[in-house]
Amino acid sequence: MITVAIANQKGGVGKTTTAINIATAMAATGWKTMLIDLDPQGNASTGLGIDAAHREMSSYDVLVEGASLQECAVPSGIPGLDVVPATVDLSGAEIELVAREDRAGRLKAALRGDDTHEICFIDCPPSLGLLTLNALAAADTLLVPLQCEFFALEGLSQLLQTVEQVQDRFNPDLGIVGVALTMFDRRNRLTDQVADDVRECLGNLVFEAVIPRNVRLSEAPSHGLPALIYDHKCPGSRAYMALARELIGRLPKERIAA
Ligand code: ADP
Numbered sequence: 578m579i580t581v582a583i584a585n586q587k588g589g590v591g592k593t594t595t596a597i598n599i600a601t602a603m604a605a606t607g608w609k610t611m612l613i614d615l616d617p618q619g620n621a622s623t624g625l626g627i628d629a630a631h632r633e634m635s636s637y638d639v640l641v642e643g644a645s646l647q648e649c650a651v652p653s654g655i656p657g658l659d660v661v662p663a664t665v666d667l668s669g670a671e672i673e674l675v676a677r678e679d680r681a682g683r684l685k686a687a688l689r690g691d692d693t694h695e696i697c698f699i700d701c702p703p704s705l706g707l708l709t710l711n712a713l714a715a716a717d718t719l720l721v722p723l724q725c726e727f728f729a730l731e732g733l734s735q736l737l738q739t740v741e742q743v744q745d746r747f748n749p750d751l752g753i754v755g756v757a758l759t760m761f762d763r764r765n766r767l768t769d770q771v772a773d774d775v776r777e778c779l780g781n782l783v784f785e786a787v788i789p790r791n792v793r794l795s796e797a798p799s800h801g802l803p804a805l806i807y808d809h810k811c812p813g814s815r816a817y818m819a820l821a822r823e824l825i826g827r828l829p830k831e832r833i834a835a
């Protein structure tokens with residue numbers, strides 16, 4: 578199984594939207610897919626229609642209680658996509674874990690026990706705390722959504738610094754699969770300029786596929802559906818399909834086989 582963390586310590590940059598739709602695209606392509614919701618806000622769980630009654634076991638139980646992913650995963654309603662939901666309990670997990678020696682390796686240990694999925698996405702919270710650290714320590718690779726706005730690159734250096742620390746301390750093989758530009762608005766010259774600047778700065782690390790600002794992407798979660806199901810022809814859905822295709826081409830081959 579290959580594990581992809583979706584992280585950026587900024588909030589509202591499109592992490593959850595990317596996690597939901599890219600996981601759906603992978604499942605639609607035939608990959609046995611799991612999405613772990615690691616944000617106490619539980620937006621990925623809600624956006625996939627997992628209501629509170631179906632969150633008896635959650636990512637909190639995995640991290641704090643040592644529950645297995647199989648015990649906590651629920652079907653999403655999308656064939657081939659299981660979800661480990663998040664509940665507000667998770668906001669206390671960082672404090673509960675802080676005194677434990679293996680505090681950053683809890684998710685990694687749980688993922689070792691999963692042999693039923695081919696790819697796992699982790700939707701991270703908007704911080705670089707212990708939850709995101711668990712995700713980065715467990716991941717084979719990192720996907721960074723970057724919103725096309727003026728301060729897009731600010732904060733990225735801090736994220737990259739964290740990646741280096743994780744590589745040094747917990748996970749030497751952690752890679753960066755790419756940076757995905759989100760909420761691109763071609764009518765807005767500023768987002769155009771930002772996209773150019775980011776490409777100049779990061780080169781091939783930036784995915785060719787760009788996610789447009791598209792109201793269908795923001796409507797879909799209120800129906801408990803990925804945009805890819807809610808309206809598979811909208812520009813946002815098409816862009817996420819293109820991103821998924823590109824992602825598949827970039828995944829480390831040795832991990833796909835494993
Ligand atoms: P994060 O998980 O990084 O906080 P979200 O994916 O939750 O970000 O996105 C923040 C808000 O922006 C949500 O309301 C979401 O529906 C909306 N959104 C995300 N991506 C797009 C997009 N490409 N076009 C329009 N709205 C978007």
Ligand code: MG
Binds near residue numbers: 616
């Ligand atoms: Mg989110």
